[in-house]
Amino acid sequence: MKSNKKKWQQSIRQIGPYFDLGLRLTVAMVFGLFGGLWLDRKIHTIPLFLIIGIFAGALSGFWSIYKTIYMKNKTKDDRDR
Amino acid sequence: MILNTFLAFITEEAEKGHEEGAGWILEHVLDHVILKLPTVLGIDLSITFHVLMIWIAAALLILVFSLGTRKVGLVSKGFGSVLESLVIFLRDDVLVPYLGDKWKRYAPYILTAFFFILTCNLLGLIPKGGTPTSNINVTATMAVLTFLIGQSAGMRKKGFVGYWKSFIPPEIPAFVVPILFFAEVMGLFTKHFALAIRLFANMIADHLIVFTFLGLIFIFKNFLVALFAVPAAAAIELLAVLIAFIQAYIFTMLSAVFIGIALSEEH
Numbered sequence: 001m002k003s004n005k006k007k008w009q010q011s012i013r014q015i016g017p018y019f020d021l022g023l024r025l026t027v028a029m030v031f032g033l034f035g036g037l038w039l040d041r042k043i044h045t046i047p048l049f050l051i052i053g054i055f056a057g058a059l060s061g062f063w064s065i066y067k068t069i070y071m072k073n074k075t076k077d078d079r080d081r
Numbered sequence: 082m083i084l085n086t087f088l089a090f091i092t093e094e095a096e097k098g099h100e101e102g103a104g105w106i107l108e109h110v111l112d113h114v115i116l117k118l119p120t121v122l123g124i125d126l127s128i129t130f131h132v133l134m135i136w137i138a139a140a141l142l143i144l145v146f147s148l149g150t151r152k153v154g155l156v157s158k159g160f161g162s163v164l165e166s167l168v169i170f171l172r173d174d175v176l177v178p179y180l181g182d183k184w185k186r187y188a189p190y191i192l193t194a195f196f197f198i199l200t201c202n203l204l205g206l207i208p209k210g211g212t213p214t215s216n217i218n219v220t221a222t223m224a225v226l227t228f229l230i231g232q233s234a235g236m237r238k239k240g241f242v243g244y245w246k247s248f249i250p251p252e253i254p255a256f257v258v259p260i261l262f263f264a265e266v267m268g269l270f271t272k273h274f275a276l277a278i279r280l281f282a283n284m285i286a287d288h289l290i291v292f293t294f295l296g297l298i299f300i301f302k303n304f305l306v307a308l309f310a311v312p313a314a315a316a317i318e319l320l321a322v323l324i325a326f327i328q329a330y331i332f333t334m335l336s337a338v339f340i341g342i343a344l345s346e347e348h
Contacts (some may be wrong), residue, residue: 027275032267
């Protein structure tokens with residue numbers, strides 16, 4: 001019972017950095033979309049910055065996911081070695 | 082923009098629901114002005130229902146903690162031991178693992194955020210109460226606080242230039258650096274934005290689901306639907322109690338993770 005509780009606590013602790021990966025990608029794209037749209041409306045260039053914004057958002061979202069997974073595993077591997 | 086359309090839709094539905102008798106559930110999530118005050122420097126100072134609920138939550142917390150911690154010692158007694166077990170849980174599972182040695186400096190903010198959000202979430206579950214955390218302005222303010230604390234912590238530790246330098250991972254070709262820096266800075270904003278959206282969406286969702294279930298009775302105009310809708314709504318309300326705790330925990334955990342990332346050597 002005690003060890004089960006410990007295991008549960010440990011998994012909760014490890015899940016932390018990965019918890020919001022899904023939402024982070026979506027929000028990054030939506031953020032880029034609305035940021036681009038706002039800029040477009042300001043300087044009348046629809047749809048230039050809208051498209052750039054979506055791609056920038058996707059790039060930022062993918063990069064943060066890659067970094068979280070790859071970098072975390074790398075530091076863990078270094079520690080294990 | 083989408084949010085305004087969405088809120089206008091809910092308000093309209095709530096007014097319709099009021100006539101039909103199911104709108105009361107949305108009182109928990111919809112804000113309305115209860116005391117009109119003048120606009121100063123472009124800021125409307127009117128007291129809304131959610132502001133009142135925030136004050137109630139703050140007053141409750143001050144009362145509970147000042148009364149509850151009177152008997153806290155080496156071995157706490159009474160209600161103090163309940164508070165102590167929650168604080169110890171947060172210390173062992175959130176503060177120490179994510180913030181390391183410096184956890185004591187950030188403990189006041191993290192703990193306050195947890196108990197404040199928890200109280201706000203639970204206030205929405207009592208009749209005639211309201212959920213301040215289902216207002217995007219409240220959750221955005223909390224996320225901005227996390228953002229400011231994280232940035233100032235990082236800059237304090239690594240210096241202004243050193244902090245921004247730590248965004249770029251070492252051994253990266255020079256031509257990728259501007260793109261990565263841009264992606265990193267954008268990611269910095271979006272992850273705090275996601276923090277605000279998550280709490281807001283979760284807290285508004287459970288009331289909307291209950292509203293939808295009860296609304297089914299009025300849509301079908303058949304009381305037999307109530308045999309299904311009322312137990313389902315009750316089950317969702319029970320789930321909402323769990324969500325209130327989980328969301329408060331997730332917000333504080335992610336706040337600690339973000340502050341911890343700002344403090345770490347590489348991002």
